[in-house]
Amino acid sequence: MTLRTAFTEKLGVRYPIVSAPMGGEAGGALAAAVSEGGGLGMIGAGRGDREWLRREAGIARAATEKSWGIGYLTWAVTEDAIADALSYEPAALMLSFGDPTPYARLVQDAGTLLILQVTDGEEARRAVDLGADVIVAQGGDAGGHSGENAIGTMSFVPTVVDIAGSVPVLAAGGIGDGRGLAAALALGAAGALIGTRFQASPETLISDEIGKALVAADGEQTEVNRTLDIARNAPWPANYPARTLRNAFLDRWRHRDDELRSTPAALREYEEAAARGDLSAVPVWAGQAVGLVTSIEPAAEIVATLVAEAERALARIGH
Ligand SMILES: Cc1cc2nc3c(=O)[nH]c(=O)nc-3n(C[C@H](O)[C@H](O)[C@H](O)COP(=O)(O)O)c2cc1C
Numbered sequence: 001m002t003l004r005t006a007f008t009e010k011l012g013v014r015y016p017i018v019s020a021p022m023g024g025e026a027g028g029a030l031a032a033a034v035s036e037g038g039g040l041g042m043i044g045a046g047r048g049d050r051e052w053l054r055r056e057a058g059i060a061r062a063a064t065e066k067s068w069g070i071g072y073l074t075w076a077v078t079e080d081a082i083a084d085a086l087s088y089e090p091a092a093l094m095l096s097f098g099d100p101t102p103y104a105r106l107v108q109d110a111g112t113l114l115i116l117q118v119t120d121g122e123e124a125r126r127a128v129d130l131g132a133d134v135i136v137a138q139g140g141d142a143g144g145h146s147g148e149n150a151i152g153t154m155s156f157v158p159t160v161v162d163i164a165g166s167v168p169v170l171a172a173g174g175i176g177d178g179r180g181l182a183a184a185l186a187l188g189a190a191g192a193l194i195g196t197r198f199q200a201s202p203e204t205l206i207s208d209e210i211g212k213a214l215v216a217a218d219g220e221q222t223e224v225n226r227t228l229d230i231a232r233n234a235p236w237p238a239n240y241p242a243r244t245l246r247n248a249f250l251d252r253w254r255h256r257d258d259e260l261r262s263t264p265a266a267l268r269e270y271e272e273a274a275a276r277g278d279l280s281a282v283p284v285w286a287g288q289a290v291g292l293v294t295s296i297e298p299a300a301e302i303v304a305t306l307v308a309e310a311e312r313a314l315a316r317i318g319h
Pocket of ligand 1: 044073
């Protein structure tokens, strides 16, 4: 059985599996390991720290000759940052969260595949109009930032598939194992983009404590909030809250965003906790599938496991 799809054909990769461009956490080692495993690895360049990207792109290049990509946060990106990323000759450049209109052509003119991650129907229609090569439909199950009032992956993916027409769609959000990948294909997606599960691999740039917290957590322990972005003074647009693990700071300040902003003592307390890397305050971004993460596994093995499980699931339903 093969998992060949419009996505694997377009990207020339073996499996329809993409690791999410998790800002600052998905570096060159993760991207290379996923690509070596047969998927498409993405470097998470976030807001566009050039030195960081230079180092991580170098690591990816040294570790694999296979294709990999780079992802930016659209609301923070600049034309210079796009040019910078393109200089590393990624196979694909992905933009998420914000209006990609000013940047789409720069990517396409360079002959690089443009991947746009969308969080609602309007963003999906805009991605089609901009000529995206691949659209990532991110449902509200996802770890990290997502759309305000985002609907669940199960409903959102087929909605985007209908909007996208012939453009391949990747499902994102809440896919933690191969059964989820099989379900994504059944929904009409051409593959899956996965963050939380790949975060729990030795190749990501997270601390051991965060890895342990991910392995220990269940999906019920995640929550969508803006509280922790406000506490860490992150300039995220208000319409993109984030799903994180619950923690004591969030328990104290949820639904009190304005009060938190105007309470210097609380902000100071957060800052001190963050300096210690204290997980009772700082965000651990995780999606609803975090309960399916039961160990820290090398990324290439995660790819192989996802493939085997998806093939079993598809065989079970008579694919
Ligand atoms: C730790 C973490 C960081 C993330 N950072 C980014 C990012 O910088 N840019 C981006 O496009 N998506 C980011 N995402 C979202 C992913 O692109 C993707 O939509 C999400 O991980 C899918 O849901 P899952 O975590 O349930 O697999 C992040 C997700 C996680 C878990």
